[in-house]
Amino acid sequence: MSHFKVSVNENEPITVTSEELMGLDIHPITENEQHVLYQNKGYHAQIKTTDFNHKEFEVKINNNLYNVKIFNELDVLIKDMGFEVGASKFVNDIKAPMPGLILDIQVTEGNEVQEGSPLLILEAMKMENVLTSPRAGIIKSIKINKGDAVDKNQLLIEFE
Numbered sequence: 001m002s003h004f005k006v007s008v009n010e011n012e013p014i015t016v017t018s019e020e021l022m023g024l025d026i027h028p029i030t031e032n033e034q035h036v037l038y039q040n041k042g043y044h045a046q047i048k049t050t051d052f053n054h055k056e057f058e059v060k061i062n063n064n065l066y067n068v069k070i071f072n073e074l075d076v077l078i079k080d081m082g083f084e085v086g087a088s089k090f091v092n093d094i095k096a097p098m099p100g101l102i103l104d105i106q107v108t109e110g111n112e113v114q115e116g117s118p119l120l121i122l123e124a125m126k127m128e129n130v131l132t133s134p135r136a137g138i139i140k141s142i143k144i145n146k147g148d149a150v151d152k153n154q155l156l157i158e159f160e
Helices: 018-022 073-080
Strands: 003-008 014-017 025-028 033-038 041-051 056-061 064-071 093-095 100-105 118-124 127-132 137-142 155-159
Touching: 003 073, 014 018, 041 127, 064 073, 118 155
Parallel strands: none
Antiparallel strands: 003 014, 003 064, 025 033, 033 041, 041 056, 056 064, 093 155, 100 118, 118 127, 137 155
16 A cells, blocks of 8 residues: 655645545546545535646635645655755656646757746646646757657656
């Protein structure tokens, strides 16, 4: 059984197990909204924004807005070892965080980008996700085309 650390609104992280996640009963309402049943209680959930590079999400639940950060076991270990500062500066490629469809590519080979610059739009689970640059750098190569279907962890973009 795996576990995750979840921090909501900058509060102390709590541990959530994969078994607890399996206890959620999720029913899509629209492409961005879900009805979630948990322990016989209903919740209206909407993912407002996603930042896959920093594992941060803005989620609206029953009209209350929450900023959520998710850390897996490796993230916690890296933080405990003191290596989290500047870790994203060494990322040399962008891989698909989930399977989906490339809707748009917003850079070309040779472009100089800054941290946070939009790179491409990936549609997954009927949601458009903007993948942004984890660091400043120059685009070395783009391994996909607009309209391509991609698998999780497929190489999308490489940096010089």
